[in-house]
Amino acid sequence: MKKAKKKELAELREEDIKRLPELIELATKTLQAKGCRVYDAADTAQARGIIGELLVGQKRVVRSFSQTLYEIGFDGLMKEKGIEVEKTSTAEILWSEEGRHPDGLPPFPVVDRESASLSESELPFAERVRERVKESEYGITGINSIAAERGTLVLAENEGNGRTVSNLPYHHVVVAGVDKITASLTGAVDVVCCASEHGQNRKVPVYISLISGPSRTGDIEFRLTYGMHGPKEVHVILLDNGRQELCRQGYGYLLKCIDCGSCCEQCREMALANGWSGITLTMKGLALALIGGRIAPPVLQNRLGNFSCQVGITPKMAAEALKGLNTVKSF
Ligand code: SF4
Numbered sequence: 001m002k003k004a005k006k007k008e009l010a011e012l013r014e015e016d017i018k019r020l021p022e023l024i025e026l027a028t029k030t031l032q033a034k035g036c037r038v039y040d041a042a043d044t045a046q047a048r049g050i051i052g053e054l055l056v057g058q059k060r061v062v063r064s065f066s067q068t069l070y071e072i073g074f075d076g077l078m079k080e081k082g083i084e085v086e087k088t089s090t091a092e093i094l095w096s097e098e099g100r101h102p103d104g105l106p107p108f109p110v111v112d113r114e115s116a117s118l119s120e121s122e123l124p125f126a127e128r129v130r131e132r133v134k135e136s137e138y139g140i141t142g143i144n145s146i147a148a149e150r151g152t153l154v155l156a157e158n159e160g161n162g163r164t165v166s167n168l169p170y171h172h173v174v175v176a177g178v179d180k181i182t183a184s185l186t187g188a189v190d191v192v193c194c195a196s197e198h199g200q201n202r203k204v205p206v207y208i209s210l211i212s213g214p215s216r217t218g219d220i221e222f223r224l225t226y227g228m229h230g231p232k233e234v235h236v237i238l239l240d241n242g243r244q245e246l247c248r249q250g251y252g253y254l255l256k257c258i259d260c261g262s263c264c265e266q267c268r269e270m271a272l273a274n275g276w277s278g279i280t281l282t283m284k285g286l287a288l289a290l291i292g293g294r295i296a297p298p299v300l301q302n303r304l305g306n307f308s309c310q311v312g313i314t315p316k317m318a319a320e321a322l323k324g325l326n327t328v329k330s331f
Pocket of ligand 1: 257
Protein backbone atom coordinates (compact mmCIF):
# COMPACT_ATOMS: atom_id res chain seq x y z
CA MET A 1 0.00 0.00 0.00
CA LYS A 2 1.33 3.45 -0.92
CA LYS A 3 2.58 5.66 1.94
CA ALA A 4 0.04 8.47 1.37
CA LYS A 5 -2.86 6.01 1.35
CA LYS A 6 -1.53 4.32 4.48
CA LYS A 7 -1.33 7.69 6.27
CA GLU A 8 -4.85 8.55 5.12
CA LEU A 9 -6.24 5.31 6.49
CA ALA A 10 -4.41 5.70 9.81
CA GLU A 11 -5.82 9.23 10.16
CA LEU A 12 -9.30 8.09 9.24
CA ARG A 13 -9.22 5.35 11.87
CA GLU A 14 -7.80 7.73 14.46
CA GLU A 15 -10.64 10.18 13.88
CA ASP A 16 -13.20 7.33 14.08
CA ILE A 17 -11.83 6.16 17.43
CA LYS A 18 -11.80 9.71 18.82
CA ARG A 19 -15.47 9.99 17.93
CA LEU A 20 -16.38 6.47 19.06
CA PRO A 21 -19.22 7.22 21.56
CA GLU A 22 -20.80 9.64 19.09
CA LEU A 23 -20.45 7.19 16.19
CA ILE A 24 -21.98 4.35 18.21
CA GLU A 25 -25.02 6.53 18.82
CA LEU A 26 -25.20 7.60 15.19
CA ALA A 27 -24.80 4.03 13.87
CA THR A 28 -27.55 2.84 16.20
CA LYS A 29 -29.93 5.47 14.86
CA THR A 30 -29.12 5.01 11.18
CA LEU A 31 -29.20 1.21 11.35
CA GLN A 32 -32.57 1.36 13.10
CA ALA A 33 -33.83 3.79 10.47
CA LYS A 34 -32.90 1.17 7.85
CA GLY A 35 -34.99 -1.43 9.67
CA CYS A 36 -32.24 -3.25 11.60
CA ARG A 37 -32.81 -4.28 15.19
CA VAL A 38 -29.85 -2.98 17.17
CA TYR A 39 -28.73 -4.23 20.58
CA ASP A 40 -26.00 -2.85 22.87
CA ALA A 41 -23.91 -5.50 24.56
CA ALA A 42 -21.57 -4.10 27.21
CA ASP A 43 -19.78 -7.42 27.54
CA THR A 44 -19.68 -11.05 26.49
CA ALA A 45 -22.37 -12.09 28.98
CA GLN A 46 -24.84 -9.58 27.56
CA ALA A 47 -24.05 -10.55 23.96
CA ARG A 48 -24.56 -14.22 24.79
CA GLY A 49 -27.85 -13.40 26.54
CA ILE A 50 -29.16 -11.52 23.49
CA ILE A 51 -28.15 -14.30 21.10
CA GLY A 52 -29.60 -16.96 23.39
CA GLU A 53 -32.97 -15.21 23.31
CA LEU A 54 -32.91 -14.66 19.56
CA LEU A 55 -32.20 -18.31 18.84
CA VAL A 56 -34.73 -19.89 21.19
CA GLY A 57 -36.32 -22.90 19.50
CA GLN A 58 -33.62 -23.31 16.84
CA LYS A 59 -32.07 -26.72 16.28
CA ARG A 60 -29.32 -25.64 13.93
CA VAL A 61 -27.75 -22.35 12.78
CA VAL A 62 -25.07 -21.50 10.24
CA ARG A 63 -22.25 -19.14 10.96
CA SER A 64 -19.42 -17.68 8.95
CA PHE A 65 -15.97 -17.10 10.38
CA SER A 66 -15.62 -14.19 12.78
CA GLN A 67 -13.08 -13.32 15.44
CA THR A 68 -15.89 -11.58 17.35
CA LEU A 69 -17.87 -14.82 17.48
CA TYR A 70 -14.76 -16.47 18.93
CA GLU A 71 -14.47 -13.59 21.41
CA ILE A 72 -17.94 -14.23 22.86
CA GLY A 73 -17.59 -18.01 22.81
CA PHE A 74 -20.41 -18.46 20.30
CA ASP A 75 -19.86 -22.18 19.59
CA GLY A 76 -19.71 -23.01 23.31
CA LEU A 77 -22.95 -21.10 23.89
CA MET A 78 -24.68 -23.02 21.11
CA LYS A 79 -23.48 -26.29 22.62
CA GLU A 80 -24.97 -25.28 25.98
CA LYS A 81 -28.27 -24.49 24.26
CA GLY A 82 -28.28 -27.74 22.29
CA ILE A 83 -28.09 -25.91 18.95
CA GLU A 84 -25.96 -27.43 16.23
CA VAL A 85 -23.57 -25.01 14.51
CA GLU A 86 -22.70 -25.41 10.85
CA LYS A 87 -19.48 -23.58 10.01
CA THR A 88 -19.17 -22.22 6.50
CA SER A 89 -15.53 -21.18 6.30
CA THR A 90 -13.57 -23.73 4.33
CA ALA A 91 -10.33 -22.73 5.98
CA GLU A 92 -11.78 -22.89 9.45
CA ILE A 93 -13.19 -26.37 8.90
CA LEU A 94 -9.93 -27.62 7.47
CA TRP A 95 -8.07 -26.08 10.38
CA SER A 96 -10.30 -27.22 13.18
CA GLU A 97 -11.43 -30.61 11.90
CA GLU A 98 -8.11 -31.71 10.48
CA GLY A 99 -6.04 -30.23 13.26
CA ARG A 100 -3.90 -28.10 10.98
CA HIS A 101 -3.53 -25.68 13.89
CA PRO A 102 -3.03 -27.94 16.88
CA ASP A 103 -2.26 -25.07 19.26
CA GLY A 104 -5.96 -24.39 19.84
CA LEU A 105 -5.75 -20.79 18.67
CA PRO A 106 -8.32 -19.60 16.18
CA PRO A 107 -7.18 -19.38 12.55
CA PHE A 108 -6.28 -15.97 11.17
CA PRO A 109 -6.40 -14.61 8.57
CA VAL A 110 -9.24 -16.46 6.96
CA VAL A 111 -8.61 -17.64 3.47
CA ASP A 112 -11.32 -18.47 1.01
CA ARG A 113 -12.11 -21.71 -0.76
CA GLU A 114 -9.74 -20.94 -3.60
CA SER A 115 -6.70 -20.29 -1.49
CA ALA A 116 -7.54 -23.09 0.92
CA SER A 117 -6.88 -25.35 -2.10
CA LEU A 118 -9.70 -27.81 -1.89
CA SER A 119 -8.94 -31.03 -3.66
CA GLU A 120 -11.52 -32.68 -5.95
CA SER A 121 -12.51 -35.08 -3.18
CA GLU A 122 -13.22 -32.14 -0.88
CA LEU A 123 -15.55 -30.33 -3.28
CA PRO A 124 -18.74 -31.97 -1.90
CA PHE A 125 -18.01 -29.88 1.18
CA ALA A 126 -19.05 -26.75 -0.73
CA GLU A 127 -22.33 -28.41 -1.74
CA ARG A 128 -22.98 -29.44 1.84
CA VAL A 129 -22.43 -25.88 3.05
CA ARG A 130 -24.90 -24.51 0.50
CA GLU A 131 -27.53 -27.05 1.48
CA ARG A 132 -27.10 -26.35 5.18
CA VAL A 133 -27.29 -22.58 4.67
CA LYS A 134 -30.49 -22.97 2.64
CA GLU A 135 -32.07 -25.05 5.41
CA SER A 136 -31.21 -22.57 8.18
CA GLU A 137 -33.52 -19.92 9.57
CA TYR A 138 -30.63 -18.00 11.11
CA GLY A 139 -27.28 -16.98 9.64
CA ILE A 140 -24.74 -15.53 12.06
CA THR A 141 -21.80 -13.41 10.96
CA GLY A 142 -19.33 -10.84 12.21
CA ILE A 143 -18.84 -7.71 10.12
CA ASN A 144 -15.86 -5.97 8.55
CA SER A 145 -17.02 -2.41 9.04
CA ILE A 146 -20.11 -0.29 9.69
CA ALA A 147 -20.75 3.05 8.01
CA ALA A 148 -22.40 5.13 10.75
CA GLU A 149 -23.58 7.99 8.55
CA ARG A 150 -25.42 5.61 6.19
CA GLY A 151 -26.49 2.77 8.47
CA THR A 152 -24.73 0.29 6.21
CA LEU A 153 -22.92 -2.91 7.17
CA VAL A 154 -19.94 -3.86 5.04
CA LEU A 155 -19.14 -7.56 4.78
CA ALA A 156 -16.40 -9.21 2.73
CA GLU A 157 -17.24 -12.55 1.17
CA ASN A 158 -14.00 -14.18 2.23
CA GLU A 159 -15.08 -14.11 5.86
CA GLY A 160 -16.11 -17.73 5.45
CA ASN A 161 -18.85 -17.47 2.83
CA GLY A 162 -20.27 -14.44 4.61
CA ARG A 163 -22.41 -13.37 1.66
CA THR A 164 -24.33 -16.63 1.53
CA VAL A 165 -24.76 -16.81 5.30
CA SER A 166 -25.99 -13.22 5.52
CA ASN A 167 -28.28 -13.45 2.53
CA LEU A 168 -30.01 -16.84 2.34
CA PRO A 169 -31.46 -17.41 5.83
CA TYR A 170 -34.53 -15.41 6.87
CA HIS A 171 -32.72 -13.90 9.84
CA HIS A 172 -29.27 -12.39 9.76
CA VAL A 173 -27.59 -11.86 13.14
CA VAL A 174 -24.45 -9.71 13.18
CA VAL A 175 -22.09 -9.54 16.12
CA ALA A 176 -19.83 -6.50 15.70
CA GLY A 177 -17.21 -4.95 17.93
CA VAL A 178 -17.97 -1.23 18.26
CA ASP A 179 -14.51 -0.47 16.87
CA LYS A 180 -15.82 -1.63 13.47
CA ILE A 181 -17.78 1.59 13.18
CA THR A 182 -16.41 4.23 10.83
CA ALA A 183 -18.05 7.54 9.98
CA SER A 184 -18.46 7.33 6.21
CA LEU A 185 -19.31 4.63 3.69
CA THR A 186 -16.15 5.33 1.69
CA GLY A 187 -14.12 4.94 4.88
CA ALA A 188 -15.88 1.66 5.69
CA VAL A 189 -15.13 0.27 2.21
CA ASP A 190 -11.51 1.51 2.41
CA VAL A 191 -11.07 -0.43 5.64
CA VAL A 192 -12.28 -3.65 4.01
CA CYS A 193 -10.12 -3.21 0.90
CA CYS A 194 -7.02 -2.36 2.90
CA ALA A 195 -7.47 -5.37 5.18
CA SER A 196 -7.85 -7.55 2.09
CA GLU A 197 -4.83 -6.05 0.36
CA HIS A 198 -2.56 -6.29 3.32
CA GLY A 199 -3.83 -9.51 4.85
CA GLN A 200 -4.58 -11.56 1.73
CA ASN A 201 -2.70 -9.80 -0.99
CA ARG A 202 -5.90 -9.04 -2.87
CA LYS A 203 -6.62 -5.37 -3.53
CA VAL A 204 -10.38 -5.75 -3.40
CA PRO A 205 -12.26 -8.78 -2.05
CA VAL A 206 -14.07 -10.69 -4.82
CA TYR A 207 -17.42 -9.80 -3.28
CA ILE A 208 -18.27 -7.07 -0.80
CA SER A 209 -21.82 -6.90 0.55
CA LEU A 210 -23.27 -3.54 1.54
CA ILE A 211 -26.18 -4.38 3.81
CA SER A 212 -28.59 -1.58 4.58
CA GLY A 213 -31.31 -3.31 6.54
CA PRO A 214 -33.59 -6.25 5.75
CA SER A 215 -34.45 -7.13 2.16
CA ARG A 216 -37.54 -5.29 0.95
CA THR A 217 -39.31 -4.81 -2.33
CA GLY A 218 -42.43 -3.07 -3.61
CA ASP A 219 -42.50 -5.06 -6.87
CA ILE A 220 -45.67 -6.97 -6.01
CA GLU A 221 -48.67 -4.64 -6.38
CA PHE A 222 -46.60 -1.82 -4.84
CA ARG A 223 -46.92 -3.41 -1.42
CA LEU A 224 -43.75 -3.35 0.67
CA THR A 225 -42.72 -6.95 1.25
CA TYR A 226 -39.84 -8.03 3.46
CA GLY A 227 -37.52 -10.99 2.97
CA MET A 228 -38.01 -11.54 -0.77
CA HIS A 229 -34.39 -11.31 -1.90
CA GLY A 230 -32.59 -11.64 1.41
CA PRO A 231 -33.27 -11.77 5.14
CA LYS A 232 -36.49 -10.31 6.45
CA GLU A 233 -34.83 -9.44 9.76
CA VAL A 234 -31.36 -8.09 10.44
CA HIS A 235 -30.20 -8.04 14.06
CA VAL A 236 -27.05 -6.11 14.92
CA ILE A 237 -25.37 -6.67 18.28
CA LEU A 238 -22.87 -3.90 19.02
CA LEU A 239 -20.31 -5.37 21.39
CA ASP A 240 -18.15 -3.19 23.62
CA ASN A 241 -16.43 -5.77 25.83
CA GLY A 242 -13.61 -3.49 26.96
CA ARG A 243 -13.18 -1.40 23.82
CA GLN A 244 -14.18 1.92 25.36
CA GLU A 245 -12.24 1.00 28.50
CA LEU A 246 -9.17 0.66 26.26
CA CYS A 247 -9.71 4.32 25.27
CA ARG A 248 -10.25 5.38 28.89
CA GLN A 249 -6.93 3.81 29.87
CA GLY A 250 -5.14 5.70 27.08
CA TYR A 251 -4.59 2.82 24.63
CA GLY A 252 -7.48 3.54 22.26
CA TYR A 253 -4.98 3.63 19.37
CA LEU A 254 -5.14 -0.17 19.30
CA LEU A 255 -8.76 0.11 18.15
CA LYS A 256 -7.54 1.61 14.88
CA CYS A 257 -6.74 -2.01 13.95
CA ILE A 258 -8.54 -3.15 10.79
CA ASP A 259 -7.96 -6.85 11.48
CA CYS A 260 -5.74 -7.44 8.49
CA GLY A 261 -3.97 -10.27 10.29
CA SER A 262 -0.45 -9.09 9.47
CA CYS A 263 0.67 -9.28 13.09
CA CYS A 264 -0.97 -12.67 13.55
CA GLU A 265 2.28 -14.67 13.60
CA GLN A 266 3.82 -12.37 16.24
CA CYS A 267 0.65 -12.65 18.33
CA ARG A 268 0.64 -16.43 17.90
CA GLU A 269 4.27 -16.58 19.07
CA MET A 270 3.40 -14.51 22.13
CA ALA A 271 0.28 -16.55 22.84
CA LEU A 272 2.29 -19.77 22.72
CA ALA A 273 5.07 -18.31 24.88
CA ASN A 274 2.49 -17.21 27.47
CA GLY A 275 0.36 -20.36 27.28
CA TRP A 276 -2.81 -18.59 26.09
CA SER A 277 -5.50 -20.18 23.97
CA GLY A 278 -8.81 -19.11 22.47
CA ILE A 279 -7.88 -15.46 21.95
CA THR A 280 -7.92 -13.22 18.91
CA LEU A 281 -4.48 -13.02 17.32
CA THR A 282 -4.13 -9.28 16.80
CA MET A 283 -2.58 -6.70 19.10
CA LYS A 284 -6.10 -5.36 19.72
CA GLY A 285 -7.32 -8.88 20.48
CA LEU A 286 -4.56 -9.47 23.04
CA ALA A 287 -5.24 -6.10 24.69
CA LEU A 288 -8.98 -6.83 24.95
CA ALA A 289 -8.30 -10.27 26.39
CA LEU A 290 -6.01 -8.66 28.97
CA ILE A 291 -8.44 -5.91 29.91
CA GLY A 292 -11.27 -8.41 30.24
CA GLY A 293 -9.23 -10.79 32.41
CA ARG A 294 -9.27 -13.61 29.84
CA ILE A 295 -5.48 -13.61 30.04
CA ALA A 296 -3.40 -12.51 33.00
CA PRO A 297 -0.40 -10.22 33.34
CA PRO A 298 2.57 -10.15 33.34
CA VAL A 299 2.81 -10.64 29.60
CA LEU A 300 6.02 -12.25 28.35
CA GLN A 301 6.92 -9.99 25.44
CA ASN A 302 10.24 -11.45 24.35
CA ARG A 303 8.49 -13.07 21.35
CA LEU A 304 6.69 -9.91 20.24
CA GLY A 305 8.88 -9.48 17.15
CA ASN A 306 8.44 -6.98 14.38
CA PHE A 307 5.42 -6.34 12.18
CA SER A 308 4.28 -3.76 9.70
CA CYS A 309 0.87 -2.27 10.43
CA GLN A 310 -1.17 -0.31 7.91
CA VAL A 311 -2.74 1.93 10.53
CA GLY A 312 0.50 2.82 12.28
CA ILE A 313 0.39 0.57 15.34
CA THR A 314 4.05 -0.16 16.07
CA PRO A 315 5.48 -3.06 18.09
CA LYS A 316 6.58 -0.45 20.67
CA MET A 317 3.04 0.92 21.01
CA ALA A 318 1.66 -2.61 21.37
CA ALA A 319 4.31 -3.47 23.97
CA GLU A 320 3.48 -0.36 26.01
CA ALA A 321 -0.21 -1.19 26.00
CA LEU A 322 0.34 -4.83 26.99
CA LYS A 323 2.55 -3.66 29.85
CA GLY A 324 0.42 -0.76 31.07
CA LEU A 325 -3.15 -2.05 30.72
CA ASN A 326 -5.16 -2.79 33.83
CA THR A 327 -7.55 -5.69 33.93
CA VAL A 328 -11.12 -4.65 34.57
CA LYS A 329 -12.89 -7.59 36.11
CA SER A 330 -16.38 -6.60 35.13
CA PHE A 331 -15.93 -7.85 31.56
S1 SF4 B 1 -2.65 -4.35 14.58
FE1 SF4 B 1 -2.13 -6.18 13.37
S2 SF4 B 1 -4.11 -6.96 12.57
FE2 SF4 B 1 -4.41 -4.84 13.27
S3 SF4 B 1 -4.16 -3.59 11.45
FE3 SF4 B 1 -2.18 -3.64 12.49
S4 SF4 B 1 -1.07 -5.38 11.59
FE4 SF4 B 1 -3.24 -5.58 11.00
